[in-house]
Amino acid sequence: MEEKSVNKTNTNAYTFTFAIIMVVVVGSILAFAATSLQPMQYENMRIDKMQSILMTVGVDADPSEAQELYAQYITEEIVLDSEGKKKEGVDAFNVDLAKELKTSAADQNFPLYIANVDGEKYYIVPLRGSGLWNAIFGYISLQNDINTIKGATFDHLGETPGLGAEITQEWFRERFAGEKIFDDTGNLVGVSVVKGNSSASKDDNKVDAISGATITGDGVSDMISERLQHYLPYFKSETDLNVANN
Structure with missing residues (x-):
């Protein structure tokens, strides 16, 4: 018998x-x-970060020219501690806010970028907070009065397309230009994203919200005021900023 x-x-x-x-x-x-x-x-990622920082001060840079324009307009990169004092030996550009926010405010590094564009000085503060689904982040630049916003950029990790994800759009970012971060009594209140705010005033500390994206808008409001508060000690020590005693 044969074997198969x-x-x-x-x-x-x-x-x-x-x-x-x-x-x-x-x-x-x-x-x-x-x-x-x-x-x-x-x-x-480095190029994209440079482009975002430059965008807040009105400098649009293609990827091919971002490094050159960044070196031209960003005159100083510094890191502050919680008391507003400069820290040595820490690279501002490489500070990871996602990691910093996992520590107490007293132990965080606070990067700050200083720009000079056409003879005007600007202070650029990195932002990070929480949206509806995940982190939101960006940059906001202040004019030399430390009150008037020159520009802002926002991004996200997972907001809803057509709703919260619209924070990246130019028409939303432009709403912040010219807004004030202090109220009439000198309190730092940031800028609130408020539904139905149709006022054209730049002195009410408010911008109109994105329809259907209330939680994302609240996240933008919160991260602006929370992040800026940490820079007050530095701004008060370096400028003639007059703020209310909270």
């Missing part, structure tokens, strides 16, 4: 071995690709 030959490719052992080999090969390829692309991804 066994096709080894149909055995469980062959299937498992083949699967393991494919996992190892594909994993190695993906790991190599990730490692190879990491420097490029990091560089793209």
Whole structure:
């Protein structure tokens, strides 16, 4: 009686071995690709950050010219402690706000960028807070009076398209230009994103909200006032800023 030959490719052992080999090969390829692309991804993030900072002071930069324009207009990068004093040995550009916010305010690093555009001095403060689904962040620049907003940029990690995600749009960002961050009595109140605020006044500390994005708008309001409060000690020590005694 003849024995039937066994096709080894149909055995469980062959299937498992083949699967393991494919996992190892594909994993190695993906790991190599990730490692190879990491420097490029990091560089793209740096360029995007420079573009966002420059945008707050009215400088639009293409990726190819962002570094040159950043070096031209950003005259100083500093890091402050919670008392408004400059810290040495900390690179402002590489401060990760996501990590900083996990520590107490007393232990945080507060990066600040100082720009000079056409002879005008601006202070640029990084922002980070919480939206509806995830983190929201951006930058806000103040004119030399430390009260009037020159410009702002916002971004997010997971807000709803067509609703909260609209904070990235130019028409929303433009609402903040010219707004004041102090009220009439000298209290730092930031700028509130308020539904139905149709007033054209730049002295009411309010901008009109995005319809259907109340929680995201509240997050923008909160992060502006919360972040700016930490910079008051520095602004008071470096300028003639006159604020209320809270």
